[in-house]
Amino acid sequence: MKKELICVNCPVGCRLTVTIENDTVTEVTGNSCPRGKAYAETECIRPERILTTTVRIGNGLHRVLPVISEQALPLDRIMDAMKVIRHVQVQAPVQVGDVIVPDILGTGVNIVASRSMEQV
Ligand code: SF4
Numbered sequence: 001m002k003k004e005l006i007c008v009n010c011p012v013g014c015r016l017t018v019t020i021e022n023d024t025v026t027e028v029t030g031n032s033c034p035r036g037k038a039y040a041e042t043e044c045i046r047p048e049r050i051l052t053t054t055v056r057i058g059n060g061l062h063r064v065l066p067v068i069s070e071q072a073l074p075l076d077r078i079m080d081a082m083k084v085i086r087h088v089q090v091q092a093p094v095q096v097g098d099v100i101v102p103d104i105l106g107t108g109v110n111i112v113a114s115r116s117m118e119q120v
Contacts (some may be wrong), residue, residue: 005043007036016040048072052114054084055100060092060117067100068114077105085111092119 017114018040019027025044027039034052042048054064066084072083081104090100094113101111 003044005040007039009030009035009039018044020029020044032041047075049075051078051081051111052068053082055085056089057094057117058089058091059119060094061120062117065090065094065100065117066110066114069104070110070112072110073104073107077107081111092117 001020001072003018005018009018014025014030014032014035014036016030016039017034018025018026022044025041031037034100051069051103054066056063057065061112061113069081084104085101088101089107094117096113096116098113099110100113104111
């Protein structure tokens with residue numbers, strides 16, 4: 001089976017052609033660097049995404065705090081991760097990089113603050 005992808009690892013956006021046989025990537029063409037091959041292999045076999053969202057924050061400058069996953073999460077776990085994050089509320093002050101949800105869903109990935117927020 002052949003699959004067409006656009007590599008999103010940098011602004012060049014190489015058009016990749018991926019050959020998949022028995023759930024294994026056997027060939028990647030169109031990539032200008034090794035990152036494209038790695039992206040194609042991950043995207044076709046076990047896609048991942050960086051999760052960016054917000055959590056509620058009390059006593060802060062704003063009502064919500066932007067958060068981000070420290071590493072990419074398996075795409076099929078994103079909705080479950082959002083269900084956990086939806087119930088989280090933190091209190092200001094928060095510093096950028098503070099761990100908001102450690103080891104979400106046992107993935108080993110922390111959800112961290114992507115900005116600081118002072119207390120008001
Ligand atoms: S293959 Fe390399 S050069 Fe091409 S878009 Fe991906 S990261 Fe950029």
